[in-house]
Amino acid sequence: MVPPLRAASVFLLFGCAEASFGDELFENALVYANRSLHGNFVRQMVNGTLSEVAFNYYLHQDNLYLSKYARAFGVMGAKADRTDELAWLLNKSVGFLHEHGRDANNALDGKTFDDEASATTVAYTSFLLEAAWSEEMLLAYSAVLPCQRLYDWLFSTIARTEHISDENPYKKFIMQYADPLVHRDTLKMESFLERYASSTREELRQRAQAHYNTAMKYEAQFFDQALELCKSNPCAAERMLRADAPRPARLVEATGTVKPLGQELNLGLGVAFLVSVPFLFSALLQVRSRWGRSSSERLLGGF
Numbered sequence: 001m002v003p004p005l006r007a008a009s010v011f012l013l014f015g016c017a018e019a020s021f022g023d024e025l026f027e028n029a030l031v032y033a034n035r036s037l038h039g040n041f042v043r044q045m046v047n048g049t050l051s052e053v054a055f056n057y058y059l060h061q062d063n064l065y066l067s068k069y070a071r072a073f074g075v076m077g078a079k080a081d082r083t084d085e086l087a088w089l090l091n092k093s094v095g096f097l098h099e100h101g102r103d104a105n106n107a108l109d110g111k112t113f114d115d116e117a118s119a120t121t122v123a124y125t126s127f128l129l130e131a132a133w134s135e136e137m138l139l140a141y142s143a144v145l146p147c148q149r150l151y152d153w154l155f156s157t158i159a160r161t162e163h164i165s166d167e168n169p170y171k172k173f174i175m176q177y178a179d180p181l182v183h184r185d186t187l188k189m190e191s192f193l194e195r196y197a198s199s200t201r202e203e204l205r206q207r208a209q210a211h212y213n214t215a216m217k218y219e220a221q222f223f224d225q226a227l228e229l230c231k232s233n234p235c236a237a238e239r240m241l242r243a244d245a246p247r248p249a250r251l252v253e254a255t256g257t258v259k260p261l262g263q264e265l266n267l268g269l270g271v272a273f274l275v276s277v278p279f280l281f282s283a284l285l286q287v288r289s290r291w292g293r294s295s296s297e298r299l300l301g302g303f
């Protein structure tokens with residue numbers, strides 16, 4: 001008699017024989033995805049101790065990232081092979097642009113990005129945009145997918161395996177990304193990737209894996225950068241904020257977050273904005289990150 005466990009693994013063996021290229025890319029990049037799951041930013045988010053200053057900085061950089069991620073999807077839409085893919089990519093592009101509310105980003109132009117994006121945000125978005133503009137679709141998808149699949153995997157894994165206290169101010173954020181709708185988008189993107197992968201040569205598949213790994217490393221660095229901010233000035237800014245100012249709610253209702261217009265590495269100004277000019281954003285449904293090749297290689301030198 002075959003023990004149940006054995007039967008299950010035999011089933012899995014056959015069930016996974018036709019793993020998609022999206023799965024293959026992710027499995028091979030798991031060691032990098034793991035950096036985000038076990039990094040301090042996400043650990044502190046899970047136990048609720050993450051500093052509000054760090055979280056708001058992260059949200060601000062994320063919004064800048066999304067402004068470029070949306071453009072990458074626009075370019076990929078124009079290059080799409082089939083019409084269903086074109087429609088889906090362009091719809092997602094507009095979705096990313098409005099992720100923080102329909103009119104929240106109307107003023108976010110190129111100059112805003114240049115003034116406020118961190119080195120990591122610039123490098124990651126340059127990398128994505130170059131892949132979208134000048135490389136084959138398989139490579140473009142491999143550059144933009146880690147953002148989608150990481151958040152899907154990261155937060156659904158956390159929701160499934162860890163206890164998140166009801167008092168945790170980040171619970172809502174975590175649960176939004178653990179939503180099955182996020183996974184549905186991942187599968188959709190991976191199904192488009194699959195169309196290109198099925199007819200491609202081995203050399204290109206290897207380059208796709210390299211792109212995927214690069215983006216996955218940037219994701220971990222994207223979280224880390226917010227904690228770096230607190231290292232250089234041990235979130236004294238946050239104590240100041242707590243002592244002197246009415247604090248903006250971090251996560252407002254189901255659909256809104258208050259987010260400061262922070263200035264990178266300029267805590268004084270960042271806090272002034274934090275206190276006086278909070279921006280209202282609707283809840284993040286999908287967060288993304290971004291970069292450029294030469295700068296990305298430099299910044300990722302330590303990986």
Ligand SMILES: *[C@@H]1O[C@H](CO)[C@@H](O)[C@H](O)[C@H]1NC(C)=O
Nearest residue numbers: 030031032033034035037038
């Ligand atoms: C992920 O990181 C944890 C903690 O550092 C480690 O125990 C685990 O082996 C890692 N898994 C992979 C696939 O790298």
Ligand SMILES: *[C@@H]1O[C@H](CO)[C@@H](O)[C@H](O)[C@H]1NC(C)=O
Nearest residue numbers: 039040043044045047048049
């Ligand atoms: C929360 O997580 C961080 C990062 O792992 C850890 O350093 C800290 O001690 C934890 N705090 C509590 C109260 O569990």
Ligand SMILES: *[C@@H]1O[C@H](CO)[C@@H](O)[C@H](O)[C@H]1NC(C)=O
Nearest residue numbers: 087088089090091092094095
């Ligand atoms: C665009 O995306 C939104 C949100 O997912 C969805 O409700 C809508 O039906 C989509 N529109 C098209 C034309 O696909």
